Amino acid sequence: MSGPATDAIPARFKPGDRVTVREAYPLGHLRTPFYARGATGVVERLCGAFANPEELAFNRPGLPAQPLYRVRFRQAELWADYRGPARDTIEIEIYQHWLEAAP
Amino acid sequence: MRSHHDMGGLEAGPVVPSEHDYAPWEKRVDALMMLLSARGLLKVDELRRNIEAIGPEAYDRMSYYERWITSITQTLLQRGVLTSDELGRRMEEMKARHAAEQAQ
């Protein structure tokens, strides 16, 4: 639970932007869930900038801080076999370095 | 590769609405995390990383605070706050003291 940091990378995305989660599988301590990788959603809000947990996990400062977003996905985008209504969604916090602009 | 702790979307059985009153030793483990974190001797993401490093079989076998004390201790060893030798000796002392108390 790190506080917002002052030494921060500028935010690239804004609410409403379509973004795709990078489909990457590096070693280390990651806060991007496996099931979300490669999925495309919409930025719900920018939460601020936070020290990078992938660095904090090794007792390094994690600066400059990464912008953190809440991204909203349609459940059907994440699970081919999703059984609920098409309107169901999920929101996940994702750091900027895991996101790419989607068409 | 998916890590063992990263379980969103995997098949699993029904959610059993289990809960228990936390035991004193479990509360002390939780307090250890808070105290060490406040003193800059442990970062929450280090705690998580060392939990994730527990082998899958052990991860599933251990209770929640068993995983935490394992991870907290691992972090303290990594940071040089504790040494394995003093830890091992003190654990033996604690077991001996407990056994002596039980024998009374």
Place this chain on the structure above:
Amino acid sequence: MSGQPHDHHVQGHHDHDHDHDHPHAPPPDADSDLTYHQAMELAVTSLLLEKGVFSADDMRRQIEAMDARHPGLGGKLVARCWVDPAFKARALADGSAACREIGLEIGPLKLIVVENTAEVHNLIVCTLCSCYPRMLLGLPPDWYKSRAYRSRAVHEPRAVLAEFGTHIPDDVEVRVHDSTADMRYLVLPRRPAGTEGWDEARLADLATRDSMVGVAFATSAG
């Protein structure tokens, strides 16, 4: 509290399914046994006390603070939202600021309040570990940390909700929040019918822990 010196409960509440035996499982926790991990806790705590990292008083105060946190704190926030639309708007915009406004001590908590409406039902989970708004609800229940909940809440939320007796119609969106990073989440449940004119203290009791996690509705009036 059980008042017992050892933890007799945990053995039955491991975060895994119980459909197979573990050949390397430790023996059942007998009264007189100090488990390996309990011995580790005692050893670590005593070494840190000895090294002056913290005092026994620090430890005691930390546990007292932990014991003082309970769902009534979250309930206080919910009740204020129910009676004061302007406050609710502020809480939805900045949950942490709203907590501080009504005197809730939340430390560095970054809170997002998500509102249940006629159109949306929210559900909170942490698939990667056990992130939980402990400053407002106390320590999480075992089920919240279980493999079953963490695995399934994101993939089949309606089935999980049904297991809690909470049935969401198909024309209501179920919105799951996976608490993966720095924010923590609290569900603002819908205010039960028949509570017009109730004072905040009485309303706060209707906002149960489970309703603020989203697995249940607020308790009905009467």
